[in-house]
Amino acid sequence: MARGESPLDPEGGPLFEFAARLRKLREQAGRPTYRDLARNAHYGIATLSSAAAGRQLPSLAVTLAYVRACGGDEREWKVIWQRTADACTGTDTSTETGAENRQGNSAKPPYVGLFAFGEADAGFFFGREKLTGALVEHLKEKRLLVLFGASGSGKSSVLRAGVLPAFPGVSPLVFTPGPHPLEECAVRLATRIGTDSGAVHASLAAEPHTFHRMVRQILAGQQETGSAADELLVVVDQFEEVFTVCRDAREREQFVAALLHAALAPDSRTRVAIAVRSDFYTHCTRLPGLVDALSHAHHPVGPMTAEELRAAIVQPAARSRLTVESALLTTLTADAHGRPGALPLLSHALLETWKRRRGNALTLAGYRAAGGFEDALSQTAExxxxxxxxxxxxxxxxxxxxxxxxxxxxxxxxxxxxxxxxxxxxxxxxxxxxxxxxxxxxxxxxxxxxxxxxxxxxxxxxxxxxxKDRGQVRLHRALTEATTLWESLDHDPDTLYRGVRLAAAKALPPQELTARERAFLDAGESAVQRARQRDRRHLRRLAGTLAVLLACAATAAGFAVRAQNTRDEAVALRAADEAVRLSSDDPSLAVQIALAAYRQTPQKRTGDALVSALSVASVGRTPTGPEVIGRVPAGHTPAVPADGRTLAMADGSELVLWDMRNPRRPRRLGTTAGVGLGPIQFTRDGSTLLGVDSAGTLWLWDVTDPRNPRVLSKRSTEHTGDVFSVDVRHDGLVAATGSYDDTIRLWDIADPARPRLLDTLTGHTRNVKPVVFSPDGKTLASGSDDHDVRIWDVTDPRHAAPVAVLKGHRNFVDALAYSPDGRTLLSGSDDHTAKLWDISDLPRYRELGDLARHGDVVTSVAFASDGRTAATVGVDSAVNLWDVTDRARPSALAHLTNPRGTVKQVRYLKADGTFLTVTAYHSVQTWYTDLDRALTDACDHVHSTISRAQWARHFPHLDYAPPCPRRT
The missing domain is CATH 1.10.10 (Arc Repressor Mutant, subunit A)
Incomplete structure (x- = not known):
């Protein structure tokens, strides 16, 4: 997903101006994502985003690729790039003759610090000419290179800034393996040819030769677009990651097999360079295939000579018209000479010395002020x-x-x-x-x-x-990996911790665990408790069996009773599930089956089935169907005022108002025809109703007399995309609309006959979906397809300001709700979860517990008026109720099922827990969360008593006992 770019430094001089122009070019191109640009430019996402970051001047090749992908004029940008390059290298610093110059001014640093040199830094890469030449010749002759060297010996730099520029006619592919090297490889290849990475990953896993074929496909595509590249140079940096973070030995072997075949095939058009730490040489010899190739492919990287060190120190400075004091040169050469891992320390010390330069001179005094050779790094970190x-x-x-x-x-x-x-x-x-x-x-x-x-x-x-924490870190790392595996396998219970591992992991400090890891441990604890319950039941059964052996007669009778109970329990559970399925077609029969099942086996599952079956007392249903859903992306949302006495329901062709004082017997009130509304919302007092139609028009009605709603005003929202949501502040003076044009608009509705635009909020990078005001009206929360929840200060709605960005969801955010006290936010997402957030101390926030029981998109969320209960609904037809008294550890109260399919919306009606839901096909159900009340009221929904034939079908072997006998 697209992410917002970091602000440019206005003091950045030529680099600021250059980056700003690149960003403007991207805006003019319609703001394509960097992933899209990478596909068109054949450079990595990080390379392209860095080009517009304003930190350093990208190479001309990268610049022109960026411009080409955005449809810009390459000839014009060649001139712009050259002028910027001249300005960066020609900055005069000689006027600085006083105190140490620590500001970063507009000149580009000639040293990269801890970072590796990249292609864009090739002009400042000195001292490794001999090694570079040897590596280039090796690759030209043998196509496979395995570069061994100590950490800090410069392996990455020599490949990126030395070898890559020496192959101008070869297309580069540079990456690190990570925990899933085959997947990483698939993503890089798929990006080049614009296809799905999942299919490529599957092909690579099944057949290593796929890599070789895809390289040929990439090169063929580039030649068709006029590229001169006829080979691919693959650079796998930090190869040791296949041992340190990749835990799948099979994937490791598949990855190596794919690389080797691509490089060594007779018709190969791939050259492969691998950089690996020398202390992992033995690990490499354990990989089939690679050990055979090492004798001809490996090349060591040793420490730089004194002459090479001097070149690495002096030449970059000279390139930037700087001088290096002779005393500093002598000291640096002596400190670094003979130390194979010293290069990042040298580069960092030089960078810090450059920040403290006097005029155009790098001095020994500046070097010492920075902390010297090794202490420069620790000083920066401290x-x-x-x-x-x-x-x-x-x-x-x-x-x-x-x-x-x-x-x-x-x-x-x-x-x-x-x-x-x-x-x-x-x-x-x-x-x-x-x-x-x-x-x-x-x-x-x-x-x-x-x-x-x-x-x-x-x-x-x-x-x-x-x-200090080595053992704890190792334990924590294993927990993180186990959590990732659990999530990747869709919460497979077989992957959960148990026994000693669970006990050890739960001993970790809770504040150091992420919400994901806490959810994993909680699931493991729940699984253990269920297992213990099963064991206790098993022991009880075993004890009964032993007792049977001692008393044959009693045993026979007891066994028969238990067998019958087990059979009857299974029958009741099956009947409860069937009742839910029947409830949309025959609610009277469904209620009786569910009630009988509960009386036979009173447990949570049968109780949930009874409540689910009772829900199908519809408020109303319209035959509009999918065609209307397609026109209004928000679906058809209900609106309920604070007192819960009225329901407004927009079905795409009319607005209907219902009297909900008795939710069991809703009464139709007024209607407005001819308005294709999507999102709607009442003011808190219920006197005014707002809505937005499919054309983007904002409507306001006076509903003081709900039998006769009266239009007060209508005006364009000026949104350029569909409006997903609307909400009204508690005082009824301000409204907000969220749109697919990535913006939020705030409206003054103090005079509902003349709504005025107050402000337009930008910050989300994709569709804005839910918008909701806090109970005190001081903040507004918004959710988006960019996966983020943003909170805005709307105390002065004419000058709203961002307060916090809540990150944690892995997919679109579709639903939001504030708790009644405003201290907690509940969000629902396409990632199948709802999350609780502590927002009591903004701008600080904290992710609390996950509500993760849904099997598909969470479409709507709501808090009950007491703040201790919440409801979540989703595409999986589930209506889940949660006890959120302990926000960090929410627990499930009920798992209900709406038999009419996808549930789009949920709204609480009364303090007693009554709420309503709306399905994708616009049927409305009322729900009671009080099981005792459901048991009392169930028979009120029965029209005819269950027959003997129906009973026998659903309760075989049980005596006919209708739960709601025919009334006389």
Whole structure:
């Protein structure tokens, strides 16, 4: 999904102007996602997004690819790029003659710090010319290269900034394996040819030769579009990840087999370069196929010579018209010489020295002020840590520990983590942003990782965390992986922890677990409790069996009773399920079957079936069908005022008002014809009703007399997309509309005859769906297809401002509801879950418990007036009720089923728990959550007593006992 880009630094000079123009070009092209641009430009998403980030000047090739994908003028942009390059390298810093110059001004740093050199940095990459030449010759001759070197020896830089530019006629494909290397490979290949990555992944898993065939397909497609590339150069960086974070040995072998075949096939058009840490050499020799190729493919990377170090220090500075003080050059060369893992430390120290340069000179004094060789890195990390508040320091500890893979006979390595593994709270988000600015971490759209493993070795605080919590980190890492597996297998109970593993994991500090991990452990605990209950039942049965052996006569009788009870229980459960299915066609019969089933076997499942069967006392049903659903994307939503006495129902052709004072016997009131409404909403006092039709027109009615609704006004919302939702602030003076044009509009409805536009809120990057005001009216929450929930300060609706962005859902956000006290927000999503959020201390927020019992999209959510109960409904026909008294650990109260299929909306009517739902086909059901009341009222819904034949069909072997005998 598209993500908002980070703001540009207005002090960035030429780079700011260049990036701003690139962003404007993308806007003019219709704001395509970077994934779409990557497909057209044949460069990675991160490369293209970095081009418009304003941090460094992209290469001319990347720039022109970006421009070409956006439909810009390449000739014009060649001129723009050259002017920007001249401005960046020609910045005069000689006027700085006083105190140390620590600002970043507009000049591009000649050193990359902890980051690896990339293609765009090739002009500043010096000192590895000899090694680069040897590697290029090797690849030209043998097509497969396995580059071994210590962490920090410069493997990534020499491949990216040295080898890749030496193959100008070859299309590059650069990636790291991650926990699922075959899947990562499939995504990269699928992006190149614009196809579904799932199909590619399946093909790769079934047949490694697929990689070779797809390369040929990619190259053939590029030649048809005029590209000169006739080969593909695959660079697999940080290959050790196939051992440190990939746990599937079969996938590891399939990935290696695919790479080897692509490189070694007789008609190969692929060259493969692999970079791997030298301490993983033994691991590589255990991979079939690779061990045979190593004797001809491997190449070591050693430490740089003194001459190479001098070139790496002096030449980048000279390129930027800077000088390196001779004392500094001598000190740096001495500090780095003979140390194979010293290059990231050297580069970082030079970067920090550059920030402290005097005029155009890099000085020994600046180097020492930065902390020297190794201390420069730890000083940067400590400055970052000390600037954080106490709570954010704790968030930093948890974040950095997650980003380290503990070594098994090897040194600890960095671990690339998907963003979804991190809790999306404001502390984590702030720490991530600041650590990235400090160049300690790198973050792209989907993943986060430590900038370089040198940080693990050189930051004492991180080393202390790892040493102190090593056992706990290992346990936590296993929990994270188990949670991911559980989710990927659709919550398969066989993957849950039990026994010692569950007990050990539950001993982890709760505040360090994400909501996903807590849900996994809670599911395991529930499974254990169910197993214990089964064991107790089994023991009871065993005890009974033993007793039978001791007393034959009593045993025979007891066995018969138990067998009959078991049989009768099974019959009752089957009958309860059948009652729910029958309730839409024959509600009278369904209620009797459900009631009899409950009396036979009084348990939760039969009780839920009874409540479900009773729900089909429809308020009204219209025969509009799917055609209307297609026209109004919000579906047909109900509206209920605060007193719950009236229901408004828009069905696409008319607006109908119902008297709901007795929900069992709703009474039709007034009607307005000819208005194809979608979303509607009452003011709190119920005197005014708002709605938006399929043409985007905002209507307001006076419904003081609900038998005779009167139009007050209508006007265009000015939205350019369909309007999904509308809500009204508690004081009845302000309304909000959410639209598929990605915006929210706020309206002044103090004079309902003349609604006025107050403000347009932007920030979501895709369709805005639900919008809802808080009970006090100070904030507005909005959900979107961009997976985010945004909260806005609307105290002054003419100048609304963003307060927080709640991240945690993995798919579209379709539903929102505030708790009555306004301290909790409930959200429902296409990811099959509803989430509770603590928003009592905005802008800080906290993800609480998940309500994850749905099998499909959660379409609507609601809080009861007491705030202790919530309802969620969905496409799976489920109507779930939850006890949310403990927001962190919500528990299921009832799992009801709407027999009419997909449930689109849920609204509470009364304080006694009565609520209504609306299906996709616009039938409305009322529900009672009080089982005692349902038992009392059930027979009121019966029109004719169940016959003996019907009874025998649903309750075989049970004596005829109609639960609602014929009344005289």
């Amino acid at each position: 400055e970052f840590h000390q600037a954080l508040s106490k709570s954010r320091q704790e968030a930093a500890r948890q974040l950095f520990l997650r980003l380290v893979a503990l070594g098994e006979g090897t040194e600890d390595t960095k671990r690339r983590v998907p963003r979804r593994e991190l809790d999306g709270g404001p502390d984590t988000g702030f720490v991530l942003e600041q650590a990235t600015k400090a160049r300690l971490l790198t973050a792209d759209g989907d993943h986060v990782e430590i900038a370089h493993e040198a940080l693990i070795r050189c930051w004492p605080r991180l080393g202390g965390w790892l040493e």
